[in-house]
Amino acid sequence: MQKTFSEKILAKYSGKSHVVPGEIVEVIPDIAMSHDNTAAISKTFAKIGVDKLYNPDIHLVVLDHCVPPANEAFAQNHKDIREFVKKHGIKKFYDINNGICHQVMAENGHCLPGTIMTGSDSHSTTYGAFGAFGTGVTRSETAVIMATGKIWFRVPETMRINITGEFQDGVYVKDLALGIIGKIRADGALYMAVEFTGPAAGKFTVSERMTLCNLAVEMGAKVGYVPPDEVIFNYLEGRAAAEYEPVYSDEGCNYDAVVDMNLSELEPVVACPHTVDNVKPVTEVAGETIEQVFVGTCNNSRLDDLAILAHVLKGRHIDSSTRLVVIPASSKVMIDAMRLGYIETIVSAGGTLATPGCGPCMGNHLGVPATGEKTISTANRNFKGRMGNRESEVFLASPHTCAVSAVTGKISDPREIPVDMALIFSELRKATLSPVLMTR
Amino acid sequence: MQTVIKGKVWKYGDDINTDVIFPGKYTYTVNDPAEMGEHAMEDLDPDFAANVQQNDVILAGKNFGCGSSREQAAVCLKVKGVGAIIASTFSRIYFRNGVNVGMPLITNRDAYDHFEHGDSIEIDFEKGEIRGEKGTFKFPPFNEFFFGIIDAGGLIPYTRKRIQEENR
Incomplete structure (x- = not known):
């Protein structure tokens, strides 16, 4: 039976032979990102009653939401995070001088094909640009990953967006993404995995894929995904922070919805x-x-x-x-x-x-x-x-x-x-x- | 968890996003749950926080809780005593946040079509019924996994319990 990317990766990580949409599975992610909310997460972690992180190497912390701190409260928040990161041996820590979490993770080779990545940030769908199963989770969930390593997921249905044509002058991937959202609306892909495929998708740059997958959450999606290809493999050459094995949807797998987008027909939108x-x-x-x-x-x-x-x-x-x-x-x-x-x-x-x-x-x-x-x-x-x-x-x-x-x-x-x-x-x-x- | 709750309806529209449920500007400056409650629905309904009563119910249209992953948007309603949220659909992350803070979330379209702001309703979680003067509407009972989390009072108490059981 042909399976989607999400079904395959969630089956692999939950140790099952196969899973179906709607099923609840528990997995251990490769990366669990948190940002300035790490201080609040650490306080929740303390309530669970475990002294040590299940695995400090899963965790990645970037300070980006208010850098440098605008006032005393933000400054204290950053200080608490630095202390927590040091105490628990989180090595993947990026202080205020790096940039926005999703970008910093991409630049440092943490976004990898065929991995499961969570972020306590709704725009964590961005990692799908690299062929990862990337999704936003809540603060409590990252605290639970700290304690147990595990997180629950509902196996999503999948929407395929088939992209053809070429951009006209003045039209960009942002117009495509907003165009899709305008068409299917903010809940058009609710709970779904959205795969951006088709002849034009393979031509998108790393940056364009990130813009596109970043906006998947504004369609209601659980993950955005562009099948990883040479563009991504080249980017990761000498950059990947770990080994990886891409996962792809099977030819002929079941999509719950298919949306066609022709770039040649798009115009600039707001x-x-x-x-x-x-x-x-x-x-x-x-x-x-x-x-x-x-x-x-x-x-x-x-x-x-x-x-x-x-x-x-x-x-x-x-x-x-x-x-x-x-x-x-x-x-x-x-x-x-x-x-x-x-x-x-x-x-x-x-x-x-x-x-x-x-x-x-x-x-x-x-x-x-x-x-x-x-x-x-x-x-x-x-x-x-x-x-x-x-x-x-x-x-x-x-x-x-x-x-x-x-x-x-x-x-x-x-x-x-x-x-x-x-x-x-x-x-x-x-x-x-x-x-x-x-x-x- | 209480198997039957009674309260008044606070009715809102479609696509109620987390920025109006709990404004982003407070996400790093307000850390006390009780204070989070005081800002609940601030940018949507300034009367809400001052007047909501224990076990009142929020009734909304499609895609409730879209937007940011901020947990405060679920916590602020929980600490104000909201007994359940009924919506035609929930945004994905809000659904997770709701379950994880122990807030019963009910996906039901009929209730939205029939009940109005201020109506008194009763929710029976065991039978999976929403009851009021304008009718009785069924919803599927929570699956075992979600019920376990909600019944424990949220993901953190649930995890604590699980770890204690494993260590026994």
């Missing part, structure tokens, strides 16, 4: 307030005045994203009524962006650069909007109050759309200021620290 599935063509919302542009977050702040921003801003200045906050995904991305001149271009054009981390995405610091203000952002959520002020509005779009909007001070069609993607890709090949492997 997710409008206050839900990610409120997706409209940019042409419908163009002209809306915005006070802030935010290029950052685990969704879209890698080197390729900053390159597009810099190419739009080169020789231009942002509109005088608009602020542009730019937060690179990681320190490695920031250094590469400096070497390639992107940071100089962005700051000279009026951009405000902040430390790699999550920034204002969930309203902690570094760009919380004022009452009545509108922000267009490369992030993945636009819920009411998300950026820290319930009386503000957030629009989501690609880095290109955000960049052009910064120049005009209004939500704008990215095609107003075209960029030369061939030139950008040739520059990106010079990146040494955060390579974004190009296949197109």
Whole structure:
């Protein structure tokens, strides 16, 4: 009987010959990530009544949600985490100087095909970009993994998204992901594993796969997954933190739903307030005045994203009524962006650069909007109050759309200021620290 | 766990996300569960935290609890005494959070179509029934694994119990 990726990997890890959707299994993950919530998790762990971690090598901790700390409470939180990590011998620890958890994990070779990875962060679906079974779990669950190593999963049904065609100018994987969410809605893939396959999916870069799988959770999915191929194997060459064995869906396995997406038919889109599935063509919302542009977050702040921003801003200045906050995904991305001149271009054009981390995405610091203000952002959520002020509005779009909007001070069609993607890709090949492997 | 609870309905719509159930800006500054309760539903219904009573029930449409994995969004309702949440569907992580904090979650569409804000209802977990003036609606009883966790009062007490049993 042909099986899906999720059925195969969950059977393998739970020691069963086969499992079916709906079944509850217990597994030991390869990696259990937690971030600034590790302090709260450690307090829950203490309540279980076990002195030692089941296996400190499963755990990976990144400080990113409010770095450097904005106030005393955040500072104490970080201090508690450093003490916990030291006491329990967690070696995979990344302090405030690294960047956003999902990006840091990818850069350090922790995201591996055919592994099970959990994160106490809903955007842990990102790891599916590397062919891992990556999913967000709760704080208590990470505490239980600390104590017992184990976590329960319901075996998910699977949705296949068949991707064909080629992107037109000004259209990116962000538009594809938002396009899918607009089509199937925020609960369209509820509890499901979503496999992004088809001839076009294999052409996506590492960065593009991460953007796509990161947004799988906004479709309601348990995991996003791109079948790992040479793009991923090349990226992991000399980088993989452990050995790995890819797992693939069997040819002819059962998909509960199949959605076709033709890239050639897509146009630039914007997710409008206050839900990610409120997706409209940019042409419908163009002209809306915005006070802030935010290029950052685990969704879209890698080197390729900053390159597009810099190419739009080169020789231009942002509109005088608009602020542009730019937060690179990681320190490695920031250094590469400096070497390639992107940071100089962005700051000279009026951009405000902040430390790699999550920034204002969930309203902690570094760009919380004022009452009545509108922000267009490369992030993945636009819920009411998300950026820290319930009386503000957030629009989501690609880095290109955000960049052009910064120049005009209004939500704008990215095609107003075209960029030369061939030139950008040739520059990106010079990146040494955060390579974004190009296949197109 | 109590097998039958009685309370009033707090009815909300579709896609109620965790940012309105428990605002993100408090996730690292509010650590006391009781204080979390004071911010429950703050950005959706400012009357909720002040007026909700023990065993009241939240009734919502599809995809309840979508968004962030923050556990506080389940804890804040639990500490305010919410006896159960009934929704047409739950977001995946919220479902996990609910089970793991020992909150009974009931997936049922009919209740949403019939009951209104402020209605008095009764939930019988043993029989799998939601009862009120506007009718009685059935739901499948929790499977053994989930019941074990909810009955123990959540994943942490459940794990503690399991470890003690294994050490015996």
